[in-house]
Amino acid sequence: MPASFSSSLPASTSLKRKLLIDTDDDHESTHPSKLPTIAEAGTGRPTRPLGQNISATNAGGTRRLGFGPPPLTKPRPPALSGPPPTTITTRPIRATSAPPKSVAPRYVSQPVAFPRPAGVLQSQMEPFVSSRTAENARLAAEMDAERTKVAALQAEQLTRTRELATARTQELSHRRELIPKTDELEALRKWHARELLELETDARRRERELHDVNDDLTTTREDLERERNTAASLKEALAQQGAAQKSLQSQNSTLQAQLATLRAANDGTAETVSTLRHDLEAARGRIDELEVEVREAEMVRRRLHNMVQELKGNIRVFARVRPLLSSDVSGTNDEKARIAALANMTFPDSRDYREIMISSTSESATGQERRDTWNFSFDRVFEPQSTQEEVFEEISQLAQSCTDGYNVCIFAHGQTGSGKSFTMEGGPTQETVGMIPRAVDQVFQVTEELKSKGWEYALEGQFLEIYNETINDLLGKGEFDKKKHEIKHEKGSTRVTDTVVQQLRSPAQVHSLLAAANSRRTVAATLMNERSSRSHSVFTLRIRGTNTHTGQVCDGALNLVDLAGSERLNASGAGKDKERLRETQNINKSLSALGDVIAALGEKSDKSDKHIPYRNSKLTYLLQNSLSGNSKTLMFLNLSPLAAHLNESLCSLRFATKVNNTQIGTAKKQVKSTS
Numbered sequence: 001m002p003a004s005f006s007s008s009l010p011a012s013t014s015l016k017r018k019l020l021i022d023t024d025d026d027h028e029s030t031h032p033s034k035l036p037t038i039a040e041a042g043t044g045r046p047t048r049p050l051g052q053n054i055s056a057t058n059a060g061g062t063r064r065l066g067f068g069p070p071p072l073t074k075p076r077p078p079a080l081s082g083p084p085p086t087t088i089t090t091r092p093i094r095a096t097s098a099p100p101k102s103v104a105p106r107y108v109s110q111p112v113a114f115p116r117p118a119g120v121l122q123s124q125m126e127p128f129v130s131s132r133t134a135e136n137a138r139l140a141a142e143m144d145a146e147r148t149k150v151a152a153l154q155a156e157q158l159t160r161t162r163e164l165a166t167a168r169t170q171e172l173s174h175r176r177e178l179i180p181k182t183d184e185l186e187a188l189r190k191w192h193a194r195e196l197l198e199l200e201t202d203a204r205r206r207e208r209e210l211h212d213v214n215d216d217l218t219t220t221r222e223d224l225e226r227e228r229n230t231a232a233s234l235k236e237a238l239a240q241q242g243a244a245q246k247s248l249q250s251q252n253s254t255l256q257a258q259l260a261t262l263r264a265a266n267d268g269t270a271e272t273v274s275t276l277r278h279d280l281e282a283a284r285g286r287i288d289e290l291e292v293e294v295r296e297a298e299m300v301r302r303r304l305h306n307m308v309q310e311l312k313g314n315i316r317v318f319a320r321v322r323p324l325l326s327s328d329v330s331g332t333n334d335e336k337a338r339i340a341a342l343a344n345m346t347f348p349d350s351r352d353y354r355e356i357m358i359s360s361t362s363e364s365a366t367g368q369e370r371r372d373t374w375n376f377s378f379d380r381v382f383e384p385q386s387t388q389e390e391v392f393e394e395i396s397q398l399a400q401s402c403t404d405g406y407n408v409c410i411f412a413h414g415q416t417g418s419g420k421s422f423t424m425e426g427g428p429t430q431e432t433v434g435m436i437p438r439a440v441d442q443v444f445q446v447t448e449e450l451k452s453k454g455w456e457y458a459l460e461g462q463f464l465e466i467y468n469e470t471i472n473d474l475l476g477k478g479e480f481d482k483k484k485h486e487i488k489h490e491k492g493s494t495r496v497t498d499t500v501v502q503q504l505r506s507p508a509q510v511h512s513l514l515a516a517a518n519s520r521r522t523v524a525a526t527l528m529n530e531r532s533s534r535s536h537s538v539f540t541l542r543i544r545g546t547n548t549h550t551g552q553v554c555d556g557a558l559n560l561v562d563l564a565g566s567e568r569l570n571a572s573g574a575g576k577d578k579e580r581l582r583e584t585q586n587i588n589k590s591l592s593a594l595g596d597v598i599a600a601l602g603e604k605s606d607k608s609d610k611h612i613p614y615r616n617s618k619l620t621y622l623l624q625n626s627l628s629g630n631s632k633t634l635m636f637l638n639l640s641p642l643a644a645h646l647n648e649s650l651c652s653l654r655f656a657t658k659v660n661n662t663q664i665g666t667a668k669k670q671v672k673s674t675s
């Protein structure tokens with residue numbers, strides 16, 4: 001055992017104690033003396049000095065000392081009863097190393113003074129006494145012999161005792177020597193126990209590791225099996241690939257041969273390609289030049305287009321007479337009834353379609369027939385059989401002006417039921433589609449075409465209704481617009497507060513927007529027309545374009561206005577209905593304000609500081625920017641063909657003539673350059 005390990009052991013351990021006990025037991029079995037007195041448990045110190053014990057032992061006597069054999073005793077002879085001469089009394093002889101005392105034992109025959117009988121008796125007693133004396137002498141001799149033996153035995157006992165003491169001393173010293181060994185042994189046992197524990201732990205760990213390794217081995221075997229399978233399939237695939245490669249190699253060689261042929265051909269064509277490239281470069285240069293020319297031509301076209309529009313006048317009037325409807329003659333097909341229902345309208349200008357002549361016969365107060373004829377001339381007159389397409393042809397150039405940066409305003413004016421809504425919005429079929437959808441389609445088409453010339457456009461739409469001098473947003477949410485809207489004019493553009501301005505990306509989107517807006521329009525029944533619209537509707541298409549080549553920016557607006565019916569109060573039948581009366585008054589007020597504005601604009605060309613009464617109605621104030629001298633205005637005068645509506649038609653024709661005779665200066669293009 002290592003010294004450090006030995007030194008760390010306790011002085012006394014259980015093992016040592018056990019060893020001591022075992023030793024005591026052995027000793028006890030051979031020697032009656034007790035060993036525990038040698039050392040006190042746990043201290044390692046002797047409880048009593050060994051010398052004491054030894055001296056105590058040596059002192060002899062019957063006293064039981066701490067250890068050592070019991071004193072040797074001679075068995076007492078049985079006590080003799082009777083008189084002293086016949087009774088031999090023995091005293092226990094103390095085992096001692098001291099020489100036996102010279103004192104005669106009590107049973108040593110003392111001269112016994114027998115009473116001498118006188119005479120006979122003495123003679124009779126003489127043999128007996130002599131025998132007794134002899135006997136006593138023999139006994140004394142035996143006694144001496146016994147004493148000698150006892151002395152020898154005691155001497156031997158002393159020797160043995162001394163030997164025993166020596167043996168004990170030796171044993172004690174052996175035991176003392178044994179204690180550190182025991183400690184070492186205990187430490188070793190512990191060390192071994194720990195070692196054993198560690199070894200067991202290690203063994204368990206190794207067992208676990210072995211288990212893990214076995215698991216790994218199993219997994220690895222499985223992986224190996226899989227890998228083998230994969231390798232086998234890969235080998236198979238490789239073999240197939242090899243076959244494919246061979247076939248590809250043969251194809252490759254064929255292709256190489258073809259490539260060589262093609263290269264040879266290519267070398268021949270390289271020269272041609274270079275020539276073509278040169279030609280292409282030249283063509284590209286030419287295209288660039290042509291594009292510049294096209295852009296310049298486009299500018300010229302715009303200028304010329306505007307000049308044409310200017311020559312036509314910035315306020316133009318188109319008159320359109322609607323056909324007779326079956327509802328006008330209560331569904332009858334009777335030709336006479338139809339003719340009777342029609343007013344006498346003729347169109348004398350069969351070349352330019354600019355005139356309309358109305359005549360009527362009446363009976364004078366004197367009973368004579370009176371014939372009145374009215375002749376009106378406008379920029380264009382459309383007869384009842386004119387189609388929507390023909391009408392649009394005439395205004396398409398105007399609509400295109402918006403994409404060039406002009407403000408355009410197209411009105412439909414006329415009495416209720418004269419065909420304003422039909423002209424502006426049209427019917428459901430492709431043929432009957434009105435001016436608004438057609439104009440929208442055209443604007444989208446033109447903006448698309450102008451993309452190639454560097455123009456990029458953003459389109460916005462707004463649809464408002466003016467009813468009883470109140471603005472309603474037809475693109476707003478809910479059935480009824482309860483918001484209060486204000487008209488603001490800022491830097492040449494008009495804005496109405498709290499209204500929806502919709503970004504427009506396709507004609508289809510605009511059409512669905514218009515359909516939704518129309519369903520919101522206020523329609524009220526009047527005597528004149530079941531579907532009579534009692535409000536003005538204003539659809540505004542704002543077009544902003546930027547030319548990415550030239551940096552030019554243009555900002556135009558197309559206002560398409562469907563005016564409310566213009567009939568007079570008595571004809572409208574509104575007199576009995578206060579609400580209808582108010583509607584009619586407001587409609588007539590706004591229409592007369594429109595006439596006043598147009599008239600004032602015509603006068604302004606003479607006097608530049610002339611006041612224009614835009615604020616007299618919501619309609620004129622809303623269209624201020626589109627009615628000024630910077631704009632192009634077209635008025636459709638819609639006329640009913642009925643004789644019953646002749647007076648209303650004449651009123652409308654007179655109003656339109658007033659408008660048509662107005663010259664409101666030169667329209668200005670709203671174009672600026674960003675560079």
Ligand SMILES: Nc1ncnc2c1ncn2[C@@H]1O[C@H](COP(=O)(O)OP(=O)(O)OP(=O)(O)O)[C@@H](O)[C@H]1O
Pocket residue numbers: 321322323325384414415416417418419420421422423529531532533534563564565638
């Ligand atoms: N050119 C036309 N061809 C065929 N039908 C027409 C034409 N013009 C108008 N109509 C028909 O006449 C009727 C009245 O026309 P419309 O509703 O357009 O009149 P309006 O002037 O708009 O009336 P209101 O002022 O009440 O709105 C409608 O049924 C319409 O289809």
